[in-house]
Amino acid sequence: MKKTFLFIVIICTVGMNVNCSKEEFLDQPLRGRQQLDDFFSTPENAVLFVNGIYNKVNGESWFQANFPRQINEMATDDQWSGNTIQPRPDITGIAAYNVFAGSTYFNLFWENHYIGITRANISLERIPNVDIDDELKNRLIAEASFLRAFFYFDLVRSFGGVPIVTTYNELLEPEIRDKTRASVDEVYALIEEDLTKAISVLPLRSEYAASDLGRATKGAAQTLLAKVFLTRERWAEAQAMALNVVQSGEYTLEPEFENIYSVDNPHGVESIFEIQYINDPQFTDIGGQLSTTNGSRGDQGWGWGVPTSHLENAFLSEGDSIRLRSTIIKHGDPVYGDPDVTEFDGEPSENKSGRTNRKYYIPLAKRPEPYQRGQHPLSYIHLRYADVLLMHAEAAYFSNDENTAKSSLKLIRDRVELDTNMSLTGTALRDAIWKERRLELALEQHRLFDLRRQKVNGISRLATIMGENGSFVKYNTEESTDPFETTNLGEAQDKGILFDINVHLLWPIPPAEIQLSQGNITQNPGY
């Protein structure tokens, strides 16, 4: 009897001891993940956290930012939405200005950018307290400032005034739910402040260690600020800022246009801010996406965002064969720079224009195995020197400095063996600069914001291209004889006819955001 009792006592005590102590039993830590409050303990971790902000410039996959920017391009005269076998209201509809506010892509773009902003805000708040040498600390803070400005600039150009969040701590307070949209001016003020700070601290490209190639540089911040000034029509400041980049001597034009977008030329001499993509079989978040999303459906692509014949005609009217062949691939033609393809399969039954973007195309011999999305070793360039020169030209023109404008313009045209008419003046010069911008930067996701900001008689150029009387709409419905576009009506030929200047210079605020904010965030007019 006693033995049994003893046995019970043993079971109980062993049982209790198994659990050591109640506190240990109940304090279950977070496993397999670091915690934010402990994270900023070393300089290395501060660097890793700032690296994380860069993730959001293009997003980790195809849909967060890459593809929404492609939809922007589709909503211009340069690209069709393209894929006619899967027409979708949230892509094709937007491109046609039958704008579907509920599109996933507006929502994802908005979300992606704000996640980036919060990552920047955490860095800006925590890094000053990290024990770390001042030079690195200041640089990291400046990188975060640059990236935050980059995100807000994308947002304000897409949606207009957006809510401003500049600290991390405010997210912990219930009042964070009371935010409303800031004015466009307030957003730009923040962007300008961030970029000015970044410019004063960031090293030049040549001052970085080689292993840091790809980080935000002083040149990148100056280029972005020049673009901000240009957008704000602050011509003199834009011109001066662009000139800073020119005079830094850090960048030159790539001698051969075809090498700008090339698997073999990451961070080329012309590249100012670039998301480098590499092929690593183990990781799908550090390789390119656009070769698949924009590739021909006959070439393992999805067939979205195809060049228009209208764009092709723009090259032809300028006699610009060098840039044309490195911008557009046409069905049935050989692919310039890819000796293995003599007759390209543009799958015209599924492709509105039978054309494909050459800039995102990877020649067969350069394709790693397997060839798949997220692993394409073709980098994406956000800012390049040609853009700086053209901004410089445009700003100079509007500052009534036509000669400077023409000399910058000439640099761009010389590379592609086009003569520059040095007698151009007035609106003819302006139009030449604008056209040059279209041809030089075609399909590189500048066009929509250029058309929105560039004005003729105070009216956005987009309105002269789109709408019932828009030049692009007229061309397609009345003039075009393009054998592909006029026969594949899977995407309507009158794309853009629904454009309304009172509505479509901004994209709609994602309706989910209006719902989630209980209506504190209001919709743009007309949506």
Place this chain on the structure above:
Amino acid sequence: MKNSILIGFMLLSFSVFGQVTVSGNISSENGEPILGANILEKGTLNGAVSDFDGNYTITVNENATLVFSYIGYVTQEVVVNGSSKIDITLLASNQQLDEVVVIGYGTVEKDKISSSISTVEGAELAKIVASNPAEALQGRAAGVQVLSSGGNPGASPQILIRGITTNNNSQPLIVIDGVLLPNGTSLNFLNPMDIENFQILKDASASAIYGSRASNGVVLITTKRGKEGKTTIDVDLSYGVQQLEKIEMAGADEYIQVMNLRRTNDGNQPLFDPLDFTADTDWWDETIENYAPIANANVRASGGSENIKYAGSVSFFDQQSNYTKGWYQKITGRFNVDFKISDKVSLKQDLSPRIERFENTPGSLFSILRIDPLTDVYLPQNEREGRNQFSIFAPSNNNVPNPVGGIARLFNETTFFGFFSNTQLDFKITPQLTFSSQIGLNITNDRTDIFRPQYFTTPNQQREINDIFRRSRQSLDYVLNNTLNYRNTFHEKHYVNLLVGVLYDSQNFNYVQAFRDGVPSNDNPDLRYLDAAVGDNIQVAGNEAEDNIFSGIFRAIYSYDNKYFLTSTVRVDQSSRFPEDNRTGIFPSTSFAWDIDSEDFFNSSLISNLRLKVGVGQVGNQNINRNGQFFSVGSGNYVFDGTRVVTNFLSQFGNPRLKWETVKDTNIGLEAAIFDNALTFSVEYYNKTSEDLLFNVELPNYTGIPGLVAQNVGSFESKGIDFQLGYNKQVGDFSIGLNLNLSTNESKAKDLAVGNEQLFGQKREDLGNRFIKITEEGGRVGLFYGFKTDGIFQSQTELNSHTSDDGTIIQPNAQVGDLRYEDLNGDGVINDDDLQTIGDPFADFYGGLTANFQYKNIDLSMQWYGTYGNDVFNYPSTFLYSGIQNVNVARGAVNTVWSPDNTGASFPRLTELDPNGNYLRPSDLFIEDASYLRLRNIQLGYNFKINGFQRCRLYISGQNLLTFTNYSGFDPEVAANSGNIINDFGVDYARNPVAKTYLLGLNLSL
């Protein structure tokens, strides 16, 4: 098994001298023979069982005492005293007085219970042959809903007890023989034949003893234990086939006709020329077998002496899917032993190992319905040159993946190993005071293997390199309970039963998984292992987690004179899921019952039982992301200078203020029995209100907070009535047993925190990125959300007269034959401001009817289940009659849609452009009433005699043979796929429907 044979031998060796053979007949009061009554020579293992006619024979010592016993009857002892024939009439016991019920950390006499508990006997559950015993629970108890998760072999249904008070997982806590299982544990591993009964603790006064995990109710499962007496061996065998009802889709001619009409109605050229196509593929026939087998075998042995009693079983279950792939198999064993070590000490030891394996059943129904019939299954022979076996399938004309190819490329198998052990030591310190110590362990390991072959169909449908994936998970759950129980009766009238206890409950989980590409062969199954793969892409992951709860419990049961019954419980829980300051939860309850019929003033010969009960209590819920309190840092990759670098970022935004969700619950019930207990009746009303509702909140995206944040956001209320009626009667050779239960429930969002007044679910991209489910403050939970329609425009006049007050034409793009939408706010346009609730997936009431009949040696049982007043979002109807994106349509669709010749149609005209957006937005066009009544099971049995067997029974049985419904979809019993019933339930995504099953079975007792 070996043990029972051994014991059998031991029994044989008991034949000694000085014995007599006694025989006789055992019958009940009304003269019915009692089959299977136990006859035991007192103090020995020698026993016998009465046969079909109630006769028995036993050889015993001439001075022996025989003990006659049978469940539900008063045990009798008779001294043999040399007689050779003893006939016995057993008297029915007043079951209620004797039955002991498991109530959580102890047992109590059934009549002392004053809370709401439903019991379902294992014998009833075993009538339905299914992989999961929960399926058999459907319609068995008032207030308990079993929601199907589709007809795949091994699918686990959801149990929902008395509606919804949480926005998270609504599944009840499952407790098997005292061991708490992790939330969401499937009951697949249980052999239904091992189950003594299910006790369903429905109200808080019953479940509060389980505290923080009891807010969705508790299901207590008790397994069968051995009884003193001769070894009995039961064998149950059944074999059957499952049949799916074919869904008829359009053939080539009708498909072409519909596709072309869609275009010509818009003034465009037809899409297809019939002359271009020769194929007319019936994809259902290509992928689905008419009949799939299901088999079940089970052997049980039980018996024992006064000191050692045992019950052991082994079972095998095999279910095939109706596809060429997909099956589920399990083998379970159980061995429960009770040792009486001394008069004061007893020990229980249960062991139950199990193996379950399944191959994933293809979820191809969607593709089968949607793919066009103009596509051949395979490429023509001449195009197959140089292609492997996974690449010979023709790509469809309408971009829907070829389902035959999809099934051929599916290699996904899972194997479970489980081991359950439960040890309980009881020490009677005094006759009234018992100390119990229990250690329960549940160990599982599961392993999933996926192989994806290399194939090429089109440049956009290919996998360039094959790959292999394996995940291995382990879990260990244990409970360690020490309780002290005191029970006594003072002065004959004061019954007291007290319990105190200290409990540890721990759930541990870990996993490791690996992936690699480049398996050298596409075809050789022996190489489908990670060791064989040689590719560059190697992915690994692994982690572990632990959830712990430390608790103290106290319970007091008091009854006076068997008239008044009072139970009070308190449980204090501390959970590792919450931050230290919010870790402790206190969960009290109390309930009271009054047996009115026991009062002196109550004098009715008609009413044999009349009882009123009231209970209130509070229970908790901790079902939220285990790491919800933490701010965590995730990692990713980026490239500088052509080299990968690591990135870090905020991956989860924590909530340091997170605390328990609590549910306050009130239950009022009345029970009655009349006509000598022939008719029993109970009705209960309940009201459960949750506070600090746990919810994963999506903050506005401008916060840049990734994912969802665990918060306490409000309060839900669930109320309803459970009604149960039973009738049992025997007239001559005929006996009848009926049990009807009906339940109503209304679950509402009573209060939601600022910023969360509308909780949305199920965003559908194809319906305009709109959420089709909504829970709004003040309204019922989980309603359908969309546009209201008001018929179809029949004429231009109707179009022109559909205007707002100021004369604006509301639907300027609409044409005759399109849907008329209701302009809710009267602003003259149809937009998101006109969204409203358009349906309710939850039934007004639901119920079950179980009927058992016996006439001589024939028995018949039926089980019906039905729901009334529930709506279903019939998702397939968003394409079955529209051909949207050129998908195939239902056979006869051309006559189902509106046309000038068919103006009475309920579906709008065929149009490809769909300018009115008939099929681009959620509307009540897709909402249907899905009330139904279903014959879940019907079984006809025949009992016969074979020498050497105590009992032989042959039966035929059918499951889901009849369904009465107006629902036009494939199965009104739509699947809820995850535990989140609010957001998931009621949308029919054409998951593999529940099959009709035909079975033949045999029960033998030895």
